[in-house]
Amino acid sequence: MVLALASLFPVFLVVMETTIVLSRREATGILLLIGQLLNEASNLILKSVIQHDRPNLHLGDGYGMPSSHSQFMAFFASYTIIYLESRIVTSPIHKRVVQAGAVVLGLLVMFSRIYLGYHTAPQVIAGGLVGLVSGCFWLWFVEYVIYPSGFVAFVLDWPVCQWLLLRDSRCISDIALAEYRLSRQAAIKVKVK
Numbered sequence: 001m002v003l004a005l006a007s008l009f010p011v012f013l014v015v016m017e018t019t020i021v022l023s024r025r026e027a028t029g030i031l032l033l034i035g036q037l038l039n040e041a042s043n044l045i046l047k048s049v050i051q052h053d054r055p056n057l058h059l060g061d062g063y064g065m066p067s068s069h070s071q072f073m074a075f076f077a078s079y080t081i082i083y084l085e086s087r088i089v090t091s092p093i094h095k096r097v098v099q100a101g102a103v104v105l106g107l108l109v110m111f112s113r114i115y116l117g118y119h120t121a122p123q124v125i126a127g128g129l130v131g132l133v134s135g136c137f138w139l140w141f142v143e144y145v146i147y148p149s150g151f152v153a154f155v156l157d158w159p160v161c162q163w164l165l166l167r168d169s170r171c172i173s174d175i176a177l178a179e180y181r182l183s184r185q186a187a188i189k190v191k192v193k
Contacts, residue, residue, distance in 0.1 A: 006105075018033065025167055027167065035142070036072070042071075043071050043127070046065070048063070064120070069110070077131075078132045078135030080099065084099055152168055
C-alpha cells in the first residue's frame with residue numbers, strides 16, 4: 001500500500017508545481033514546470049523509439065523503457081538539489097533535509113515501480129539516469145542561457161505578464177526571510193492603526 005501511494009508522488013509533484021506557479025507567479029517556478037513537462041515529453045519520445053515492453057504487460061499503458069516515474073523523480077531531485085545548493089540562502093540544515101527528502105522520495109518511487117511489477121530494474125535505472133541528466137541540463141540551461149539572455153526580463157515586461165503579476169525574485173537571496181520580514185512589517189502597521 002505504501003509503495004502504491006509512493007508511485008503517486010509524480011502526480012502530487014505536478015499538482016504542487018502547478019499550484020506554486022498559480023499562487024506565487026514566479027518565473028523560477030514556471031521554468032521548473034516547463035522543464036518537468038519537457039522531461040515528460042522526452043520520456044514519451046524515448047519510449048516510442050526504444051519500444052521495450054513492461055515486465056507485466058497487463059500493468060500500465062505503453063512501453064516501459066525508460067520508466068517515466070523514475071525519470072520524473074530523478075529530474076525533480078537533481079534540479080531541486082542543485083538549485084537549493086546554488087540559489088537558496090537559508091539554513092544549511094533546512095537545505096540538507098529538503099535535499100535528502102528529494103533523494104529519498106525519488107528512490108522510494110523507483111523501488112516501488114520494480115516492486116509493484118510495472119518496470120524492470122534496467123528500465124528504472126535508465127529512467128533515473130535520463131531524469132538526472134535532464135534535470136542537471138535544464139537547470140544549467142535556465143541559469144546559463146535563459147536568464148543571461150535577458151529573455152525572462154523581456155517576457156516579464158509584457159503587459160499580459162504584468163497584468164498576471166508574474167515576477168522574478170531571484171535577485172532576493174533569501175526570499176522566505178524577505179517575505180517573512182515584509183509580512184511582519186505589514187502586521188505591525190495594521191496593529192498600529
